[in-house]
Amino acid sequence: MDIKTQRKWDAASRTFDLFTFADDRRLGPHKRRLFTKVKGAILVVAAGTGNDFKFFPPGQEIVAIDISPEMLQRAAKKARLYPGNIELRQMDVSELEFSDHSFDTVATVCTFCSVPRPIVGLRELYRVLKPGGQILMFEHVRSNIGPFGILLDLMTPLSRLVGPDLNRNTVANVQKAGFRLRREENVYLDIIKIIEAVKPSSATKADSELP
């Protein structure tokens, strides 16, 4: 378990929900639209305070993990309100305790801006997904547009102290981890994105060949 990251998010959990009022209203409909695509056994990574549970369709069987026990403590109340079943577990995405091919869908919301070793984390998700399984991501990334990209690079050393990196290239990381990109959509400029990718159906044999 990455204790440094855990402590950072334990501290952030105290103010985390302050920022949900506007984001829920402005970005919530996009998250809801993305998560209508969930199916089968679902893993939600970095559930945080559980603020995004309400965007999942009702009646799902969900396992939600987070590295921070304080986040999970806050998420428990929202998990109880969800009209389905949510099991909360403390876990580091880079060291998942699930066996191979356990899930049909992995869902993330602003997760891989914060995972210290994103490709390792994505490889773990690749491992626990069944062949043909999908990863649905709502993430902010580094802009490819010069002035925005520079701004995000300049702000990252500061933002990293209290929260996420602002300049991750998550689309490329997803592909580096072995996923096949199915869909990419810009939600705000080219910074907030919906990323949908799949683990190829023939992935079992190819697993060992990936980096």
Next chain:
Amino acid sequence: MALETGHFLRTAILFTKRWEESMPFTLGDLLAGMLVGVLTALGVRVAVWPGMDMVLAMLLGSAIGMVIHFVLGLILAPLLGMFETMIPASMIGMYGGMFFGMRDSMAAGSRTTRAAALVGVVLGLVVVLALKLYDRILRGTVVDAGN
């Protein structure tokens, strides 16, 4: 004909509902942009004097703008959204601060504080509107490989 009218009415209602939902945020974005613009313009006016080395003035202006954007961003983000606040504010703060620094070191226009503040408002407004337009252009599917 009745079907077409029904469809038109449904579309009009949906459009009105969306407009009502997004209007407060749009106004908030514009006000936030103007506020960052004014504070950056005034902050730079206080710190930069005519005749100051232009390069130093631009660097200082940019730094002042970044600090102002960061503080205001933290205050306004819970009300307007993290990225919708941070991106325009940082553009206005960092690049606007640089422009204001250049102008004030050369004493090139906006001689009164009020005029400097007004230019700050205009810059903030233009940046927010330009970003909204650019967002409209960029928004949507980039890759769709199907199933």
